[in-house]
Amino acid sequence: MNTIIDLMMGHRSIRQFTEDPVSDDHVEQAVAAGQMASTSGAIQSYSVLRVRDEQRLEKLVALTGNQTKVVRCGAFFVVCGDTRRHRLLAQRDGVPYDTRCEAFLLAVVDATIFAQNMSLAFESMGYGICYIGGLRNDLPAVSQVLQLPEGLYPLFGLCVGRPAQDPTIRPRLPQPTVLFEENYPDDSSMLAGMEAYDATMLEYFRERGAGDRIWSEEMSAKFSAPRRESLGPYYRDQGANMD
């Protein structure tokens, strides 16, 4: 192992931060590191908003399911897939902008690669980070707060700050259920692998005083009902076309 893999292996999301702000210099470094990540054909279809305005942040706390860390962290960001830049260029050059599933996917993948580099760069500077998927709870309202123009697809928030907690590392799925040689495994071996993980996670939950939680049952429950139903319609309103 090396220091970079060590950093990754030590990752846990941080949900409580000190009041220390994140300096502009550190933000610039982390964003620059994000920008240097791979991007499909140099398209760079992402943007990141830093939100500092207290009133806006309070609104985002409410819209993300009362996640107070959104306002109580050193810096809060909203990461967006950005097709607006390319749309502006199409307009300038008088050519159509074709948005199709591929354009949407490119924006999501590009923005996420960017965001993960940015997150690791912050972690390498001693900050903790937490992705805020709850940003997608009500994107139409989020979009209004942030006044996002057409062509922007907000994907998640990102809290960054000095950790005020030291959570234990959460175990991950056994590698044989994630990495495969040539072929995806059959259902029974996959189910057996997940049940082995249930046992690992049960121990982890008990050690943390979280009771007898069964990971695999939580997963099937999580996906048994529609979630964030405004998401698809919102992205389409923003100009996406997933056909």
Next chain:
Amino acid sequence: MNTIIDLMMGHRSIRQFTEDPVSDDHVEQAVAAGQMASTSGAIQSYSVLRVRDEQRLEKLVALTGNQTKVVRCGAFFVVCGDTRRHRLLAQRDGVPYDTRCEAFLLAVVDATIFAQNMSLAFESMGYGICYIGGLRNDLPAVSQVLQLPEGLYPLFGLCVGRPAQDPTIRPRLPQPTVLFEENYPDDSSMLAGMEAYDATMLEYFRERGAGDRIWSEEMSAKFSAPRRESLGPYYRDQGANMD
């Protein structure tokens, strides 16, 4: 700067590799580092296939637009959003599996965060990497080659290997066109920022003997016609629903 940010700032995709294979041990380390990255609510909705079979690789070369590096690298991977594990659990528990835009997006974001950690882990061990978006040229055919079951969404390939070239680092968009305080900028300042980048890139292309290429014109041309039209229909065939 630190060693991790240094590594990121030095990134360039590698497209020519030596014949040295990537050891299983290094693959396990990189995948483990990928797995430790953030994942929404521990869902871990990704999988990665390592493809070694020469015949399969040759087929993938053809399907990715004749990218010979797919077979001429130390290890080739296919990264997938994976909703199959959750579908299996839903089936086991007799509950519906609700797939909607959110479930698709979760899988894409989770898989991409994973892949970027994995890529950086490989780079930290001295390997070069190249994302292969060309995998999406014809996913129905790729899916047949790899015999992917329902619920898997192949997103991109990943070539890994010892670099046999030392390309220069490609400049990125100026930070003020990507990072914003509070609000997305107006169109004219965004266009001006992109034109400044055109000048930077023109110099970069000339230095590499690539002629007088204008980045912004290439972007508008790139998105002026439909690309990879089988993508949306394919993902829907695999069980995605982007409503």
